Amino acid sequence: MEPKIVYNEDCGNSPKTQLLKELNIAGANKNTNFITRHISETICCEVVGGEKIHGEKDVINTIKQADPIIQLEINNIITHGRTGAVNGTISTENNSYGFCHVYNFTGAGKTAKIKKITIYIIEE
Structure with a gap:
């Protein structure tokens, strides 16, 4: 069963913003x-x-070994140059977590790959 995905429709106004939205959805879907x-x-x-x-x-x-996610809610996506951040809520069968992922890219271009992710997560 695929997780429920909740996000603001304006989350795709730049290539990196769109990438980070799709990346978080891909993570929820494994x-x-x-x-x-x-x-x-x-x-x-x-x-x-x-x-x-x-x-x-x-x-x-x-990612493959993580508990299945039943809902991903993306509240904000912010990008600038070589960095970006996404925050929201992840729900599994038994728990709910607030998260913020801070991304560092290999460059500022729209095809740059992610080289580092700093993850802040707390059980709600």
């Missing part, structure tokens, strides 16, 4: 093919106060 196309092979994901995941393969394995 669409690892989409994610792999948009992250660097040397990506680093850091959960603040938790683990660091290095490399495309480990990031994809972590």
Whole structure:
């Protein structure tokens, strides 16, 4: 069953904004093919106060093993140059989490890949 996705219709006014919206939806759907196309092979994901995941393969394995998401609500997407951020709420069968993901890209261009994600997450 696919998760319910909730977001503002104006979340697609720039290529990077659209990419971050689609990337978060792909994560909720465990669409690892989409994610792999948009992250660097040397990506680093850091959960603040938790683990660091290095490399495309480990990031994809972590996504595959995560609890299924039943709802993703995206509240805001902000991008500028080589950085971007998305915040909202993720719900699983048993828990709900507020999150903010801060993205660093390999460059400022619209085809730049994601090289680092800093993840802030708290159970609600």
